[in-house]
């Protein structure tokens with residue numbers, strides 16, 4: 001496809017996304033079904049542009065004084081992708097696929113955009129207006145600079161699986177995808193954020209992936225797993241295991257000793273874990289699905305560690321899924337908070353006296369974290385919050401540099417709130433609670 005067709009397609013997809021309020025993936029798939037002529041490269045280009053538009057949807061609209069998808073696409077191509085004005089002009093007018101000639105007003109805005117000093121914090125930081133109180137509550141005067149981190153593209157992070165191979169060997173097998181070690185952990189590597197107009201490197205087809213030497217996992221998710229602490233020979237329950245990202249990281253920390261249990265309320269979510277665990281060489285895992293016969297009753301009061309990767313709004317993943325920030329509603333946030341209270345209470349029943357519960361969300365919001373923990377601790381005096389960095393440092397995976405970086409992200413209660421503007425990780429919140437004897 002030529003630029004004219006790709007540009008028009010991006011406008012069409014974004015218009016559909018905004019009209020139907022469906023996930024961007026759905027809008028892209030629906031468009032692609034009717035556009036059989038589009039190749040893989042075209043689809044990657046169009047998807048990359050739509051994602052970049054959504055990362056900076058509000059500020060581009062304000063610069064252009066026009067909030068239509070057309071203005072957003074033109075603005076993003078010019079300001080973010082640095083497409084030359086003449087190239088834009090001819091693509092827009094080109095027959096038969098051009099989206100219509102550049103107007104005088106559009107040209108003026110590209111030449112002289114509205115300066116960002118005039119924008120509200122929500123526009124400068126590209127987040128929904130209704131969330132201003134929630135976000136300013138967390139980040140205060142740093143709100144805009146932190147949120148700008150959430151409007152950047154994310155890298156592709158990898159966890160090197162020591163159950164299969166030493167980190168050095170895994171790294172040398174990743175040369176073809178240009179992965180470099182991440183200095184905060186001993187078992188993490190990173191492929192820098194790909195050019196948005198190109199297809200991302202296909203990590204899942206390289207031999208090292210298929211041999212189970214590496215997993216694709218955001219740095220924040222890897223750091224979250226460390227909060228389980230020293231778990232060799234321990235009894236560990238991953239209570240919200242889902243597809244098993246954290247389960248596999250926990251299994252590697254356990255080095256196939258002790259017993260790891262994976263549970264999720266939704267049996268469908270557990271499905272990929274069966275083959276993922278096999279590929280990763282995990283031998284100490286029992287998957288307890290609610291669809292099966294075994295429940296979790298026999299684990300009550302028995303676990304050294306209960307890991308709770310709770311259902312949440314996913315606000316911490318806005319770099320990767322920028323469509324979700326515009327689809328999130330206040331009602332959904334309230335629903336998640338209720339679910340979180342239930343999960344905390346249910347999970348606590350499995351912690352043995354002297355054991356620990358790890359609380360993780362991929363959300364930076366205090367409503368989903370500090371508030372939930374405060375309300376749980378008020379009703380459960382047998383639990384108290386511990387400094388999570390101590391637990392992380394008791395593993396051999398956190399480097400001195402990692403510890404130093406995390407100490408700047410500590411909350412007053414001893415949790416950590418990760419942030420892309422500080423360590424290029426998704427915005428995970430991670431806390432540990434200990435049950436007293």
Ligand SMILES: C[S@@+](CC[C@H](N)C(=O)[O-])C[C@H]1O[C@@H](n2cnc3c(N)ncnc32)[C@H](O)[C@@H]1O
Nearest residue numbers: 240241242243244245246264265266309310311
């Ligand atoms: C953030 S996702 C888990 C992601 C997963 N741990 C990973 O690393 O890939 C949260 C999961 O919690 C599950 N969940 C929600 N409420 C639950 C409950 N009451 N008990 C157990 N699991 C629950 C959801 O089905 C969802 O799979």
